[in-house]
Amino acid sequence: MPAYPSLGPALKALEDGRLIRSWVATALRVCAILAVVAGLVGAYRVLKALSQSGQTGGGLLLALLMVVAVIMIAQILFYRAGAVGSLGDSRFTVIPIASQMLRSVGEIYAACAVVFGVGGMLFLWIWKQSPLDLIGAFAVALPRGAVAGEGSFIGGILFLVYMLVAGFLALIMFYAIAEASIALVTIAQNTERR
Numbered sequence: 001m002p003a004y005p006s007l008g009p010a011l012k013a014l015e016d017g018r019l020i021r022s023w024v025a026t027a028l029r030v031c032a033i034l035a036v037v038a039g040l041v042g043a044y045r046v047l048k049a050l051s052q053s054g055q056t057g058g059g060l061l062l063a064l065l066m067v068v069a070v071i072m073i074a075q076i077l078f079y080r081a082g083a084v085g086s087l088g089d090s091r092f093t094v095i096p097i098a099s100q101m102l103r104s105v106g107e108i109y110a111a112c113a114v115v116f117g118v119g120g121m122l123f124l125w126i127w128k129q130s131p132l133d134l135i136g137a138f139a140v141a142l143p144r145g146a147v148a149g150e151g152s153f154i155g156g157i158l159f160l161v162y163m164l165v166a167g168f169l170a171l172i173m174f175y176a177i178a179e180a181s182i183a184l185v186t187i188a189q190n191t192e193r194r
Contacts, residue, residue, distance in 0.1 A: 017096075020097065024081075024101075025082070028078070031077050039070025044063075061126075080103065080107075095182070095185050106171040107174075109174070113166050125153060
């Protein structure tokens with residue numbers, strides 16, 4: 001008789017991935033809800049701060065873009081939570097989950113790049129202001145050289161194209177890493193059968 005008979009089912013669930021898949025799927029759903037709440041609070045704060053300074057047009061656009069971005073992020077996280085939850089039992093527990101997480105990172109970056117590209121283009125066209133100046137520390141994750149010809153129509157188009165290309169490249173890169181990790185599992189399974 002094992003010394004800890006009550007741990008057996010939990011260890012089996014960990015080993016075949018049921019417990020880990022459940023935890024990760026739940027964590028992704030919680031993160032999606034938190035993203036929406038944080039986005040709505042952030043949009044409210046932007047509106048409040050900019051309305052006090054008299055920049056309601058730009059503040060309204062920025063708040064709207066924040067809401068659009070967090071809704072997209074929440075949808076991606078809910079989708080990936082479902083994908084993680086529907087993964088089957090396997091000897092390789094973490095790699096398929098990590099693959100789903102890598103895909104979600106690429107999707108979130110691409111979605112934010114599209115939203116920020118459209119918003120940046122509008123900021124350049126309407127307010128003749130660099131969108132990178134408005135987001136402070138978050139500008140580190142975005143290409144600083146994207147704003148060429150600030151305040152011009154062409155500058156806005158170039159910024160949008162630059163952000164679309166950056167988002168697409170990030171999506172491809174994270175999908176490639178995710179697929180490479182799954183390929184390793186497939187190679188390991190095929191090697192094991194021989």
